[in-house]
Amino acid sequence: MTSIRIKNYGKINKDKVIKFTWDNKEYSGYEGDSLASALLANDIRIVGRSFKYHRPRGVMSCGVEESGALVTVGSGSKRDPNVRATTQELYSGLNASGQNAFPSVNFDFGGINNYLGRFFAAGFYYKTFMGLPPFEWGKGTGIWMVFEKIIRKAAGMGKASREPDPDSYEHANDFCDVLVVGSGPAGVAAAQEAANQNLNVILIEQDSLLGGNNLAEKAFDSSLLQKQLESKGIRVMSRTTAFGVYDNTVVGALERVTDHLSNPNTFLPRQRFRTIRAKYIILASGALERHIAFNNNDIPGVMTANASRQYLNRYGVLTGKKIVITTNNDSVYQTAIELHEAGSKVTVLDSRKNIKIDLPKEIEIHLETLPFSINGSRKIESLDVCKTSDKTNKNTIICDQVLVSGGWSPIVNLVSHRGIKPVWNEENLCFVPGEIKENITVVGSAKGIWNNEDCIQSGIVGANEAMNSLGVSKKTISHLSVGGWSNPINALFEVKSNKFPSKSFIDFQHDVTAEDVRLAHREGFVSVEHLKRYTTLGMANDQGKMGNIIGLSLMAEQLDKTIPEVGTTVFRPPYTPVPIGALTGRNVDKHFRPLRVTPMHQWNIDHGAKMIDVGLYQRPWYYPKKNETLSDAYIREATIVRKTVGICDVTSLGKIAIQGPDATELVNRIYTNPFAKLPIGKARYGIMLRDDGIVMDDGTSWRLGENEYFMTTSTAAAAKVMSWLEELLQTRWTDLKVNVTSVSEQWAGAAIAGPKSRDVLNECVLDPNKITNEKLPFMGVLQTKLKDGTPCRVVRISFSGELAYEMYIESDYAHGMMDILWENAQKYEGCLYGLEALGALRVEKGHVTAAELDGRVTIDDAGLGKMASTKKSYIGSAMRKRGVMGADDRDMLVGFYPLNEKETFNAGTIVCEKNNIHGQGVGRITSVTHSPELGHWIGIGFVKGGLEKWKDVTLVGADPVRDKQMEIKVVSPHMVDPEGKRMYA
């Protein structure tokens, strides 16, 4: 191929020269060029190396279907591999290079694979990785092991950057009445017709210029079209690809905002991921020209015929001097004429006979003639041709380019996303969209309509369908028929070669040859889906845009079936690759998930807290002094709580206001224990079950008034419990007069725990006489005021087993509450304590949390069976003892000690019998801590049959993950102050 830029052609701006780099050398092109057109204009023929065989590859198309010119753009953190040179717009400073080659695509050591071709046939990887004996001349898999390293390194495409992506991406949302995908003749006609009826229309186009295949017309003016469309109020989005169609006529689209700019403004995102919610979708996505499989049909210089016309009329590049066009259909003849007029010597091979075509006499035409084999390796030297009737007798035509057209395939991918199977049209040898039952229609060549005028008419019909569906018109719809060529196409998918190994490619990106398909068939792969996976046909990033139909036809031939009988594989989104960065949008780093902080977050940090993530919340973990480690700090904190007093932020607990005349009834139905007679001013600890009798959550409810409760839930289950109460009230118990409101954000809470907690509280509140053992007994609730007059709520409740209270205040006053609590706690040598000490204190007491209540545990398993009322019915009461849930060998809550008190263990340890350390054992340890009170490690967890069964037995804690084993004994989960004397003090 000798490609050159020619005068008087192209829609590029020849006044604006653009410098770019290819494989470290500087070249120039013009504004409006694609990287591919600029490379062709510089007569750079070899731009890639193929996947397996490292064969030289050139530009093979002019669009998204490109399978040859896959290049790497940018470097460092901006390196982007597998970019289609055909769709990459040229910009000043663009730095592109060939890939999958060493040292360069022009001279590649990997080319040796071309001669090892028989080892790379279909299923190669499957066969060899299964360890089957490899090659005749080797013995066993040993030799394969040697080759594997080399081959693995040599096979592959471009390499992605290993650095973090420096670009930013955005998500955008759009709504419209009619979304038109594609700005070719059909799409434009549809958009205009719909806009004329004052419908809100979006037209999206993947290309930088509007026009679709009109861009291959010499006289076509894209910017004029853009102005016309915008003047009608149509929102035009170019450089935007509709990559997927989803339920409810929602389209996913990728807008490339700055990929064509040399120095984009830093405030611009690189790409936008658009979710377009349309009421109606008109797909005018066009059609793709097919290749023909024949020997060496991948040598640089082979291209689809229409692509050559695009390069001529859009980019002013004449892609060859001596061109052979080989076809089975009428679409190439305009191209032949224009290439001839532009100065090339053109020969046409048409596989048909008796066709009527008017051609200038300088264009040679050979009917009933097929391309047989290309001669040349790095470029085309000549083409061997033969007659359809006699493949043994060959002629050779000297040429530098071979254009192919094996027919056209409507782009049915987007319709296929909706689960609609394409239908084979035998007359036009293509799949057309099947019947669509939702607000989507297909127009133009995407429907198999070939002529420009018919496409325009088809677009208008599509717009009428849309308007009828949306109720703005009642027009009669008459669809255009598929086709439109004056001479019928004939079947030409492959010209079989007698050479072996054949190099007739059908999937250029994955180096799948016609012979691979036959091999797959011989080895028993008869389903098209199996064929695809075994040969990897259609699995590269072009997803078989160029080769699928040829593969199907070859499979059909092997199976002695028709193409529709073989079927087609399902296309799935995305139509073209979508960067992960675009899908992620701004949800990266800190925005990956929302961060919840309590109102005293800053206060905690100012007072030295180390924070820990608990769900979305950040909570104080421990408050280290000087060089204290986590373990030093929590042991000190827990010790001080048991000795004097500690203050802890407990705001993250869920809080729900329950109000209304039936508030008591609701609370009584959802907790297992009785709430019907809870007096005003008292709180109660309660357990909620699910419908199936498993524990859902535990928490407290305080009766604030006749018709008002304040409920706390665990941090983990806060959202779930709220939704659950709403579900019950809105779907099941719709007669209850009660309202629930989440007030988790409205109240800040702190626990004040330890023998001195009452003294501290009395120093903090306005009227110190209120807080006595008599006036505020265990589970008593008090609404009072802090010294400064701020109203607060106090409940006497204990998670640590000590005399303890929780104080709640309106969130805005949280810092003030903490200041006053801390000021007074210090007078009693108190401390601030975090989640780790909180955990230690509750494990010592055998209190369960989310680690224990994991959705498998019944109230009896958790040792709380006495909280299940026998006098009332409640959610889960019927089901809690059904079947195995009533068995007496269930996993039940116990405490664990290491037999040797110096040993430690971890949560997750499996509890086993001494002589049977195996499988799931007889139990598990769920929470562990060092117990400051007992002076050694303790744990809680579950064991089959509970304490009674294992009281005096030495068991083994197996921790295979950490390769650890220790002897343990089972104890009561209430390890410190089992009678609870301190709590009631």
Added chain:
Amino acid sequence: MIRIKCPYCGERDHSEFTYGGDASVEYPALDASVSDWTKAIFFRENIRGNQKETWHHTNGCRLWLEVERSTITHEIKSVKACHPQIDKITKNNS
């Protein structure tokens, strides 16, 4: 993407909602038998066609909705508030 026409908020993406369960289930009384509860909790039709299901407008008005949806096409045939009085109010206002 499924779009649900909330009777209070209007048509919204399904990502604002949380799927609940089978809306056709009549939950038995709290003191009903284990077999009645077992039927209500565990036994479900595997419907090919229109199915009534509950959705919670979690990131919206927090109404529980009864949605009739085709399990074949995801097409939504109808949406209403589960609570009969709320349903009445939203219908009067529309």
